[in-house]
Amino acid sequence: MNYRLSWLYVVFAFSLAILFNVFVVSKRFSNPFPPAGVSPITEYAVFDLVGIVSGTRRLFSDIAWIQLLQYYGRADKPVSLEEEIETSWDVVHFFSGLRLWKDKHEDEEHCDEHGCSHAGHHHIEDNKDPAEYKRLLDHCRRIVALDPFFNYVYLYGAGALAWNLERTDEAIELLKHGISELDTYHANFGNDVNEPYWRINLYLSAILYRKSGEFLKMTGVLEKAVRLPECPALVKSILANIYQKDGKPAQSLKLWIDIYESGDTSYHSHAAEKIAELKNIMGL
Amino acid sequence: MLAIETSNLTKVYRKKHLTRTALTRGVEGLNLSVEKGEIFGLLGLNGSGKTTTIKLALGLLRPTSGTVTVFGEPAGSTDALRKIGYLPEVPYFYRYLTASEILSLYARLSGLDNVSGRVERIIDMVGLSQKRNKQLAEFSKGMLQRIGIAQSLLHDPELLIYDEPVSGLDPLAMQEMRTLLLKLKSQGKTIFLSSHLISEVEKICDRVGILVKGGMVRTLPQSQWASAEGSLENIFISEVSASAETDRMKL
Amino acid sequence: MKNILSIARYTLIENIRNKIFYVLVFFGVIIIAASLLLVALGGEQQRRVLLDFGLAAIEFFALVTVCFAAVNLALEEMQSKTIYLVLTRPVSRAHYLIGRYAGLLAAVYSGMFLMALLHAGLLVFNGFEFTLRYPLALLLSAEKITIIGSVALFFSLFSSSAISSISFTVFFWVLGHFSEEIRYLGEKVTYVLPKIVAKIAYYVIPNLQYFNLRDFWDVPGITGSWIPAAIIYGILYSVACMTLSLWLFSNKEF
Numbered sequence: 079m080n081y082r083l084s085w086l087y088v089v090f091a092f093s094l095a096i097l098f099n100v101f102v103v104s105k106r107f108s109n110p111f112p113p114a115g116v117s118p119i120t121e122y123a124v125f126d127l128v129g130i131v132s133g134t135r136r137l138f139s140d141i142a143w144i145q146l147l148q149y150y151g152r153a154d155k156p157v158s159l160e161e162e163i164e165t166s167w168d169v170v171h172f173f174s175g176l177r178l179w180k181d182k183h184e185d186e187e188h189c190d191e192h193g194c195s196h197a198g199h200h201h202i203e204d205n206k207d208p209a210e211y212k213r214l215l216d217h218c219r220r221i222v223a224l225d226p227f228f229n230y231v232y233l234y235g236a237g238a239l240a241w242n243l244e245r246t247d248e249a250i251e252l253l254k255h256g257i258s259e260l261d262t263y264h265a266n267f268g269n270d271v272n273e274p275y276w277r278i279n280l281y282l283s284a285i286l287y288r289k290s291g292e293f294l295k296m297t298g299v300l301e302k303a304v305r306l307p308e309c310p311a312l313v314k315s316i317l318a319n320i321y322q323k324d325g326k327p328a329q330s331l332k333l334w335i336d337i338y339e340s341g342d343t344s345y346h347s348h349a350a351e352k353i354a355e356l357k358n359i360m361g362l
Numbered sequence: 363m364l365a366i367e368t369s370n371l372t373k374v375y376r377k378k379h380l381t382r383t384a385l386t387r388g389v390e391g392l393n394l395s396v397e398k399g400e401i402f403g404l405l406g407l408n409g410s411g412k413t414t415t416i417k418l419a420l421g422l423l424r425p426t427s428g429t430v431t432v433f434g435e436p437a438g439s440t441d442a443l444r445k446i447g448y449l450p451e452v453p454y455f456y457r458y459l460t461a462s463e464i465l466s467l468y469a470r471l472s473g474l475d476n477v478s479g480r481v482e483r484i485i486d487m488v489g490l491s492q493k494r495n496k497q498l499a500e501f502s503k504g505m506l507q508r509i510g511i512a513q514s515l516l517h518d519p520e521l522l523i524y525d526e527p528v529s530g531l532d533p534l535a536m537q538e539m540r541t542l543l544l545k546l547k548s549q550g551k552t553i554f555l556s557s558h559l560i561s562e563v564e565k566i567c568d569r570v571g572i573l574v575k576g577g578m579v580r581t582l583p584q585s586q587w588a589s590a591e592g593s594l595e596n597i598f599i600s601e602v603s604a605s606a607e608t609d610r611m612k613l
Numbered sequence: 614m615k616n617i618l619s620i621a622r623y624t625l626i627e628n629i630r631n632k633i634f635y636v637l638v639f640f641g642v643i644i645i646a647a648s649l650l651l652v653a654l655g656g657e658q659q660r661r662v663l664l665d666f667g668l669a670a671i672e673f674f675a676l677v678t679v680c681f682a683a684v685n686l687a688l689e690e691m692q693s694k695t696i697y698l699v700l701t702r703p704v705s706r707a708h709y710l711i712g713r714y715a716g717l718l719a720a721v722y723s724g725m726f727l728m729a730l731l732h733a734g735l736l737v738f739n740g741f742e743f744t745l746r747y748p749l750a751l752l753l754s755a756e757k758i759t760i761i762g763s764v765a766l767f768f769s770l771f772s773s774s775a776i777s778s779i780s781f782t783v784f785f786w787v788l789g790h791f792s793e794e795i796r797y798l799g800e801k802v803t804y805v806l807p808k809i810v811a812k813i814a815y816y817v818i819p820n821l822q823y824f825n826l827r828d829f830w831d832v833p834g835i836t837g838s839w840i841p842a843a844i845i846y847g848i849l850y851s852v853a854c855m856t857l858s859l860w861l862f863s864n865k866e867f
Contacts, residue, residue: 083707083856083863091853095846100816103846106839107823110832113797133790133821136828137669140662144654227831230658260833269834311657340657420701422867440703448701454694458630459623470619471702497630513698 118219139225146217215248229274232256234310240285253282311337311345331356365521365552366396371428388414389576403563404556406573412556447519451526453510457499472517488512524555528562564594574605616704617712624716641674641728667732668827675758679721683765684778686713753824756847763854770861789821819850
C-alpha cells in the first residue's frame with residue numbers, strides 16, 4: 079500500500095499557515111472598509127450584503143451608482159438651457175448688479191415693465207417638484223456605504239442636490255459624511271487623504287458660499303474645483319454658464335469642450351449645442 | 363519467489379448507517395500463492411471475493427488483517443506496482459484523451475523512457491493504429507477492451523492481473539484473448555486472472571483456486587481436471603454446494 | 614516530479630477539452646462583453662464600471678470553474694473508476710493528487726488569462742491607464758482561487774456528493790470574505806466565549822480580503838505592504854488544505 083500520511087503532517091501544515099496569519103499577515107493588513115451596516119435603502123439591504131460577503135463591494139457600488147443615475151435620470155435628461163440659466167441666474171444677478179428676486183409679485187411687475195425673457199420668470203416651483211428625487215441623498219449614502227472611497231459620488235451627489243434641486247442642506251450633509259469617512263480612515267490608518275479630502279472640502283465651501291449668497295467666493299471655489307480631476311460635468315456646466323453670462327465666452331467654450339470630451343454621453347448633445355453657440359458668439 | 367502470496371488475508375467492509383455499522387466479509391483467512399510463470403485462475407460465484415482479492419493485491423484495498431505480497435514486496439507499494447499490469451473487468455478511461463495520449467500517459471506513469479516508440483508498438487499490436495488519434499469517447503466496447511490490454515502490457519510487466527478478462531466478449535474475441543494469454547505465458551509472464559466462466563479457465567490455467575464466500579475452499583492443478591471434460595465444472599459445483607450445505611447445517 | 618507533470622498535463626488537456634470548460638469561458642467572455650452595456654449606463658464613471666465588472670467577472674468565472682472541476686477531479690474520477698488505472702501504476706497518491714490539482718489550476722489560470730486579455734483590450738479601447746495594480750489584482754485573484762481550489766478538493770474527497778462539495782466551497786468563499794465582519798463582531802460582543810470563537814474563526818478561516826486588491830483600487834495611500842506576506846500565506850494555506858486532502862486520499866480505499 080502507498081504510504082499513509084500521518085495526521086500530524088496535517089496539524090503541522092495548518093498550524094504553520096495559521097501562525098503565519100496571526101503573527102505576520104494580520105499585523106500588516108488592515109481592512110480599509112468599515113464594517114457592513116444596514117443599507118440606507120432597505121429594499122437593497124440584502125442585495126448590498128451579497129456584495130459585501132462576495133468580496134465585490136466596488137462592483138456593487140458601481141451597480142448602485144448606475145441605479146442612482148437611473149433614478150435621478152441625469153443620464154437621460156440633460157439639463158435644458160432654461161434650467162441651466164435659471165440655476166445660475168441668481169449669480170448672474172449679482173455680477174450684473176441686478177437685485178435678487180425676493181417675491182413673485184415684484185418679479186412679474188418688473189418683467190411686465192422691462193419685457194424679460196420667459197427664463198427670467200422661472201421659479202424653483204416650475205423647475206422641479208421639491209418632493210421629486212427625495213431619495214437622492216439615500217442613494218448616494220448607499221453607494222458610499224458600499225465603497226466609502228467612491229469620491230465622485232460625494233461630488234456628483236452634492237452638485238445635484240445643491241445646484242439642481244436646491245437642497246443645499248442635504249448636499250452639505252453628504253459632503254460632511256464624506257469628510258467624516260476620510261477623517262476616520264486617516265485616524266485609523268494614517269494614510270494620506272489630502273487629495274480627496276481637499277476636493278470634498280472645496281465643494282463644501284462652494285455650496286456654503288452659495289447658501290450664504292457669497293457668489294464671488296463660490297465662483298472662485300468652483301474655478302478651483304473644475305481644475306481637479308473627477309469634477310462632475312454638472313459642476314463644470316454651472317461654471318460655464320456663469321462665465322457666459324459674465325461675458326467670458328472663451329472660458330465658457332473651454333469648459334464646454336472639456337465637458338464634451340469627458341465621456342459623459344448625457345451631456346454630449348447639449349455640450350455640442352453650447353459649443354456651436356459660443357463659437358458663433360466669438361465669430362469662430 | 364512467489365508472484366503473489368497471501369497469508370491469512372481478511373478484508374471486512376464497514377458500511378456506516380445512522381445507528382449501526384454493517385460488516386461484510388470480502389475475504390476471510392485467505393491463503394493463496396501464485397507461482398512465477400504460471401497462469402492461475404481464481405474461480406468463484408458473484409460476490410465470492412474475487413475482485414476483493416485482486417484489489418488487495420493491487421493495494422486499492424487495505425487488509426483488515428493478514429498480509430499480501432507481490433514478488434516479496436508489500437502489495438500496493440510502488441516497487442510492486444511497477445511489476446504489475448492490471449486489466450479491470452470494465453476498464454474506464456479519460457474520455458477526452460485520444461488512444462495515443464492515454465497510452466503515453468500510462469507509459470510515463472510507469473516510468474518508461476522511450477514513450478512514443480513503445481506506444482506505437484503497443485497500438486499496432488492491438489490493431490488500433492488507425493484509431494490512435496481518436497478520443498476514447500468515440501471507441502466501441504471492443505476497442506476499449508483492446509486499449510485495456512494495451513495499457514496492461516505497455517511497461518512489459520512480470521505479473522498480469524486480469525479481472526474477468528473474457529467477460530462480455532464474443533467467441534472470436536475470447537479466442538484471441540486465450541491466444542494472447544498463452545503467448546504471454548510462453549514469454550515467462552505470470553498471469554493471475556479471475557473469472558466465473560469455467561470453460562475458459564480450464565482451457566488455459568495451470569492452477570485454479572475456488573473461492574466461496576471469501577474463503578479459498580480448494581486449489582487444484584490442471585492435471586486434476588484435464589483428464590475428463592467438464593470435470594472442473596463438476597468440481598466447482600460440488601465445492602460450492604458443499605459450502606452451502608455446511609452453512610445450512612450450521613443454521 | 615515527472616509523474617506530477619504527466620498527471621498535471623493530462624488534467625489540463627482533459628479540462629480544456631471538456632465542453633463545460635468551453636461553456637464557462639464563453640460565458641465569461643459574454644459577461645465581459647455585456648459589461649459594455651453597463652458601461653454605457655455608467656455616466657462619467659464608465660472606466661471604473663468596466664474595470665470593476667471585468668475583474669469581478671474573471672474572478673467569478675474562475676470560482677465557478679474551480680468548484681466544478683475540483684469536484685469532478687476527485688469525486689467523478691472515483692465514481693467512474695478511471696482512477697484505478699492510475700493508482701495501479703507505480704505512482705504515489707501524493708503525486709497523483711498534486712498533479713491533478715496543478716493541472717486543474719493550470720486550466721483555470723488559462724481561462725482567467727484569456728478573459729484578462731479581452732478585458733485589458735476593452736480597457737485600452739476606453740482609455741484606461743494601466744498601472745502595476747492591474748496585474749497585481751489579477752495575481753491576487755488567482756491566489757484566492759488557488760486557496761478555494763484546494764478547499765474544493767478537500768470537500769470533494771470528504772463528501773460523497775458533488776452538490777454538498779460545491780455548497781461547502783461556496784460557503785467557505787463567503788466566510789472568507791466575511792472574516793473582517795467576524796472580527797468586528799468579536800470585538801463588539803461582551804461575552805467571553807463568543808469573543809474567543811470569533812477570534813479563532815477569524816484566524817483559522819482564510820481571510821480572502823487579503824487578496825481583494827480590486828476592491829481597494831481607490832483607497833487613498835494604499836501601498837500593498839501586506840501583499841508579499843499574503844501571497845506566502847495563500848501558498849501555506851493551500852498546502853495545508855492539500856495536506857489534509859492527501860491525508861484523506863491516502864486513507865481512501867477503492
